[in-house]
Amino acid sequence: MDEIRECQPEIPGLYVSVPFCRGKCRYCAIPTRATALPPAERYRDALRREAAAARGPSSGFGSIYFGGGTPLTLSAAVLGRILEDMRGIFSFEDGVEVTLEANPGVLSRGDLERLAAAGFNRLSLGVQSLDDEELSFLGRIHTSDDALQAASWVRSAGFRQVSLDLIYGFPGHTIGRWRRTLDRVLSLGPDHLSIYAFTLEPGTYFHAAVREGRARLPGERDLLAMDEAARERLTAAGYDYYEISNAARAGAVCLHNLRIWRGGDVLGLGAAAHSLVSGWRWRNVADANAYMKSVEGAGSGAVGIHRVDGEGTLLERLLGGLRLDEGIPLSVLPNGDEQFAESIQSLVADEFLEAAGGMIRLGSRGRPVADSVILEVAAALGAQTG
Ligand code: SF4
Incomplete structure (x- = not known):
């Protein structure tokens, strides 16, 4: 098996945005479309056109990250074809890290096997909590059993690494429940954990609920205790907090995100994707329909192109x-x-x-x-x- 190479910020990464989800989580302000039937082949075609019009690095991209949204709303087969399209248009370094964000509510063992066979080698699983009441309160479409089952399939399906996403500090969250989720998650032995403090985003269900007094956020002291509980448990279990919200076992840092934090270039494709390439920054239009129309007409969905001084x-x-x-x-x-x-x-x-x-x-x-x-x-x- 190829070793995942050390992150070099001067080698660009490729980000593929898939802005569709099955439902809308109550805390999420990401501009995704909630739909069970996204226009998968039309979206794939737009990504292919945008990629063909863009210039990739001659030395090859150093990482690929499919994020969302919930990329698997397009299906494992279509995601595999998109990855194949990208390999046909751009070159990639040997052993390149290929991450897929996945929602445990839209994932089967067969999907994982198809994705691994297509070349995805790192799975970032949106677990968020292992408490069913909390998951339902957050508006997630999956249960704790879905998450546990998905996590148990990842390695045997052929992925090199699995990362689990957790969230803490949402309205009504308690330190006792957080400790239970942490202990159960650590017993799964993930390579990497992303642990995000809840943020109250304008326009979300929770923003209105907190403003109207129907929900209450934990206090500062509880938040600090939750952060400390995570740090203590993860450090004791051998994880290294290499970033404020991210911890990894040796050799398991997310090379794609590390590249971004180190100021490296990333070419973003798809609706709402952001790019930084050779001192130029831009973003793509956020609405999926507007993005597809723009690419079909002009070969690009880019807006706000500017030189970074x-x-x-x-x-x-x-x-x-x-x-x-x-x-x-x-x-x-x-x-x-x-x-x-x-x-x-x-x-x-x-x-x-x-x-x-x-x-x-x-x-x-x-x-x-x-x-x-x-x-x-x-x-x-x-x-x-x-
Ligand atoms: S699955 Fe992710 S992107 Fe989709 S609504 Fe929930 S938090 Fe937002």
């Missing part, structure tokens, strides 16, 4: 890199500005940041409040540049 590149590098345990090289930060240097020194003195070995990263007090620290660094940068 030096300040924008640095800001993106900070926002992504400070999320990583490795941090970012000190040499990336601007020097010669006293005010900026003072802001950084003050965050280091207060242990919100730490600087060592030529790198700057979140410090022990910075990790639990990472978003605020990163925003403070970004604000100091804005004052410096602007």
Whole structure:
């Protein structure tokens, strides 16, 4: 079996967006279409046209990630054909990591075997919780049994790696229930875990429910206890938190996402996909129909194409890199500005940041409040540049 190669941010990744889902989760603000019957072949054709009009790297892409949405709404057979289309248009590195996001509510053992045979080798399974009451409350279409069964099939179906997604801190969530989910999930022995704190997104069911007093979010102390419970259990079980919300066993980091956090290029295909290629950034129109029409007419669904200037590149590098345990090289930060240097020194003195070995990263007090620290660094940068 080929070894998955070390992530090199200078080698671009390829992202394929599939914006269809079977239902709408109550916390989700991603612009997906809830449908049982998406226009699978028409969407595949649009992806193929968009890819044919784009330029891939001559050395080959270093990772492929199919995300959504729920890609399997298109069916395992169509996803296999899309991957084949991409291999016919672009070149890829040997042993390339090929990730598929999957919803346990839309997955059979036969699907997994077909997908592995087509070349998918990493599965990111949206488990979210192993408590049926919570799953139903969150608006998920699967049960805990669906998730347990899917996780048990992944390896024998031929996938190299499995990652499980969990969410904590949603309305009514308690530390006791969270610990039970963590213990059950760890007993499955995944290679990788993505553990996201719930965010209240405008336009969602929960946003209205919390605003109208029909649901209540856990307090700050409970959220910290949930984060600590996850960190303690995962660290004790041999996982390394290489990013604020992501932990992996040795050799199992997500190379595609690592590339993005390190500021590497990604070509995004499909509705709502974002791209950063050779200093240019754009996004595709979010609505699937509008995207297909645009590609059928003009070969592209891109809008908002703009050159990322030096300040924008640095800001993106900070926002992504400070999320990583490795941090970012000190040499990336601007020097010669006293005010900026003072802001950084003050965050280091207060242990919100730490600087060592030529790198700057979140410090022990910075990790639990990472978003605020990163925003403070970004604000100091804005004052410096602007
Ligand atoms: S399955 Fe994922 S993308 Fe689809 S509605 Fe739920 S959270 Fe959103």
